[in-house]
Amino acid sequence: MKKYWSRRIRDMVPYVPGEQPKDRIFIKLNTNENPYPPSEKALMAIQAAADERLRLYPAPGCEDLRQAIAQHHGLLPDQVFPGNGSDEVLAFCFQAFFDPDRTVLFPDITYSFYPVYANFFDLAYHEIPLRDNFDLPVTPFCGRNGGVVIANPNAPTGKSVGLENIRTILDANPEAVVLVDEAYVDFGGISAISLISEYDNLVVVRTLSKSHSLAGLRVGYALGNPNLIAALCCVRDSINSYTLDRVAQAGAAAAIRDESYFLETVEKVIHTRDRCSEELKRMGFIVPESSANFIFISHPALPATKLMDGLRKKGILVRHFDRPRISNYLRVSIGTDQEMDALCAALEKLLESGD
């Protein structure tokens, strides 16, 4: 095994994506997808883009999509870098902004792709422990660092950080890039986009996978000062100039422009999340306040793995991370009201029977 593998990857531990079952229909609450379909306008744009022009390469500069994103956020197109899902954009950021001899900081409990990128790109990194209640401690991020990565809201905890704390971290790191991953911000976090004009070391990364119901299209983007965007273009054009195909560019631009549908679905998810959180608290679950499209839950009476296995038997998938400090928690994506009612009923039964 591993014969012919480069030394670089022989000892790599890659990210493990959540399960996408094929054999059986589950209530899928394990990968933070949106339970509602994409915008009708996005689907029409995708169909319209799938024509004979597919023989041509797509626009490498993604001009129309960048224009749509810029307009949505009140920025200029040269402050926008779109990519093939925010995972790719994050990977490019790690390559574009961080150096092997300068330590990058991120929390100990956060998106598990960050340490994978750091290892893959041979970067020194340090994981700052979150507080016991999963709040972000600000001071440890304020030294002389080689970069800072913060998911806001955080995953898998769902907790968000206030803008004043992001500002403090930016002020304390004038020589390093501070990357704020806002994959879930539309569900209740506070965006750092308003700080982009003030801080030339701030990069905000977003995705259409969650709040725009387009996980299958693979579109994410970075926002920041044109100098940082140029660095990302430099990385991209050293690897693959056409990261976004014609269909993805058209669908993403239409989804971004369909503001009313986006707001409507986000509202529904938030409403369901808050209702379900209250119901679970009533059942004795610990449910830290979430600003995301998932909740992070734990119950004093039954281990998380037992609950997860019990739910699976009842046709419901949730995500468990076998990692220090959070091994007794489950991350549960917010589905439709009906799906979350089924989740609550199943959990109630498991608690009653004790297995």
Ligand SMILES: Cc1ncc(COP(=O)(O)O)c(C=O)c1O
């Ligand atoms: C914090 C965070 N950032 C980024 C991503 C990647 O999203 P995508 O690659 O679908 O844009 C995820 C996906 O779950 C995430 O949880």
